[in-house]
Every structure is written in structure tokens, then in C-alpha cells.
Amino acid sequence: MGHRAAIYARVSTTDQSCERQITELTAFADRGGFKIIGIFKDITFGTKTNRLARNRVIKLAQARKIDAILVTELSRWGRSTQDLLETLNRLSGWKVLVVAMNGMTFELNTPHGCMMATILAGIAQFERDLLSEHVKSGLAAARARGKKLGRQPGQRPKSNKLTPRVLEALESGKSYRWIARDLGISKNTVTDIVKRNRENS
Template sequence: MGQRAVIYARVSTSDQSCARQVTELTAFAARAGYDVVEVFKETASGVLAKRVARKRVLGLAQARQIDAILVSELSRWGRSTQDLLESLNRLAGWNVSVVAMNGMTFELNTPHGRMMATMLAGIAQFERDLLSERVKSGLAAARARGKKLGRQPGQRPKSDKLAPQVIEAVASGRSYRWIARDLGLSKNTVTEIMKRHRQRPS
């Protein structure tokens, strides 16, 4: 009996289908000797989408009911580099690997896996730094144009206007403290923005 595996397929929009991913991954599993115990399909786009099927896969991994997660490519599993790294670390603690169809296997308890994790961590930090620089550059450009950055009479609160940037930054793995500093908000304001965002109906 081979390793217990689940197939995880994801598409971005409802007019797309997971059928091709599932067919190709099923064939891949048979060739590689995996015992597929369940197939999960999901339609979700963007880093902020709620991915119920992925949570169910993580639940199986935590319960030690699977040994591997089969995906067509890593972008189908990880929402961002930071998210991918964090999920791989969690899975490593449960001895579960993520296997992409191109044969790339991520097992953080191996030298190769640890090397890949180090590379991913560097990429994630680079992405956070880029986001910070974009925010700072945007604020500097606005000031240079003479735009008043404070709240003006009749305007929406600053927190409402910056909410999309806060949500994007949190999704990329930035801490609330750094986001607050970069956007000129208080940490409590950042926390409140994310609280409102998570309470919205899906």
C-alpha cells in the first residue's frame, strides 16, 4: 500500500473547471504509487478568499490521516509565498508533504526541503519589503503633489480608505505593528479593520 494522499485542485473563477487538474493528478498518483483517499476541489481567487476545502485538507493532515497532498502546481496550494511557507511548516510538524505534479516534493524534515524553506523565507521577506516600499513611495508621491494625507471634512475616515492596503499587507504576512507604522495608523486601527473584514459574510 502506497502513501495516503489527497488531491487538491483549485480554480479561480466559477466558469473554470477542476476536472483537468483532477484527471492529471489521479494519473500522476497512480504512476507515483500514492493511495488517493479523497479529492478536494475548490473555486477561490486571491489571497483573501476563504478556502474551505483547503482547511479540510489541513484538518486531515493534523489528524495524521494522510501522508501527502498532491497539487498540479504550488500556486494552487499557497496563497502567497509567506502563506506557502507557513503551511509547509505546519505540515512538516504532522509529517505531511506537498507534492507538485512536476515531481517537486516539499518535505521540511529533509536537507532539500530545509533549503527550499530557506529560499522561500527569503522570497517572502523580499515581497514584504517590496510592499513596504510601494506604500512609502505612494505616500511620498502624494505629499509631493501637495495632497493632504490627513482626514478632511466630509471625507471617509482614513482607516476606511486604507482598509484595502491593510488587508493586502496582512495577507502577505506583514505584522500589524509594521503595517500600522507604514500606513500611519495605530495598531488598534489595523486590528479593527481586520476584525471587520473577517466578520463580513463570504
């Protein structure tokens, strides 16, 4: 094939298969005739994931320095169904493929890719609806217990803790609206965080 490829692995601190992922993907690249441009690895700490390596891969794709991204499985690439769909769409616009080790190639501008995009979009909508139902149910239960919701007078929003995540998402090309929805904050909060960061830079 002769495609230029980036190997991407995502592991947790308790995952012992990090080197195995890379070894298997390297062998897979060799069998497929891919030219490895770089090997990138992100590590999950509990529920928090450092995605700096994935951001570097996306920048390579945007700069047209790679033709494919090799992963052991699609779940290693996407944080969520919505995130997966959005990044696959962006990569498709740059003519960059995501290839899983089982041989499946994800390219959204093909008939197979369009079908997969439709399925992913449906799953993403289902996840959003399910999350919305859970939030509404939780709020209703909290109100029933007499809990006061929302920011109380004199309280300041805890946006400082979210600043790194907002800036990382912004750097990866996410919109203010997407970031707000993903982090469960308002779009105005996202705007304030970005504004404060620019003022302090």
C-alpha cells in the same frame, strides 16, 4: 508508497483546466500508490480566492488523516511566497508532504527541504521589502500631490468589508500580526473585528 493523500486543485472562473487538473492528479496518485482520501477544489473569482477547501485540507493534515497533499504545481497551493513557506512549515510539523505532479516532494525537515525553505524565506523577504518600497513611494507621491493621508475626523474604518477575510485567515491558523500585515491593517483593527464577531455570535 501507500500514503493517504488529498488532491488539491485551485482554478479561476475563466480556467478551463479544472477537470484536467483533477484527472491528471488522480492518475498521478494511482501511479505513485497514493490512497486518495478526498478531492478538494478552490475557485478564484477575479482577484478574490475562496480558500475554504484548502482550509479543510489543512485540518485533515492537522488531524493526521492524510500523509500527503497532491498538487499540479506548488503555486496552486500557496497564495504568496510567505504563505507558502508558513503552510509548508506547519505541514512539516505534522509529517505531511506536499507533492507536485512533476514528482518534486516538499518536506522542509530534509536537507533539500531546508535549502528550499531558505530560498523561499529569502524570496519572501525580498517581496516584503519590495512592497514596502512601493508603499513608501506611493505615500510620498500622494503627499506631494497634497492628498491627506490616514483616517479623517468623523470617518469610520472600513473593517466590515474585511471581516470575512480576517476570520478565514484566523480559522486557517494565521496570527493577528500576520493577518494585519497581509491585509494592510493594524493589529488593533484585527483584534476589534474578532471581538465584534465573538460578541455577535
